[in-house]
Amino acid sequence: MKAFIQYGFTLFLIVAIACGILAWVNTKTAPKIAENLKVAEENARKIVFSDDTKFELVENEKLDFYKAYDINDNLIGYAFVASGKGYSSNVLTMVGVKTNFSVNKITILSQSETPGLGDNCKKPEFAQKYIGKNKSVLKVDKDGGEITSITGATITTRAVTNSIKQYIEILESIINEKTSGGVL
DSSP states (O other): OHHHHHHHHHHHHHHHHHHHHHHHHHHHHHHHHHHHHHHHHHHHHHHHSOTTOEEEEEOOSSOOEEEEEOTTOOEEEEEEEEEEEOSSSEEEEEEEEETTSOEEEEEEEEOOOOTTTGGGGGSHHHHHTTTTOOGGGOSBGGGTSSBOOOTTOHHHHHHHHHHHHHHHHHHHHHHHHHHHHSOO
């Protein structure tokens, strides 16, 4: 019996030390991870529009998004991050939409989908499927839409497509609410 107590106490010490080390590493790395995500999002906004586009953050309780302006300060669209549950992870997609809410471009920010299948959503040809599409046709082909599924990864394709459509609808409601009720 005494041996079990000793083993239990030893195990407790090992776990406590390991947790302490993990907590310390987390406090040291969390700011760097947040900074890397911020830089990745900035770069992604330039992908979904262009390098010379200027962005202005609009914070809203429903959705934080960016207004995109050209070099002459004309509003050309909006950029936001859409999140959808894929097969094995949340897929984060940076989406650029024009002022008429059709997709300008997309790029995948983060995903941990199945290698060789769902992770094909990172390929440029996948993003090309969305250019010019509006919310009425943003459905996977297996659901009667125009977006062709990645072979063997319909769930991932559906996650990206449905999240883009959902977030466009949210953005559109925010914009319509602001323009009818005041200045955005």
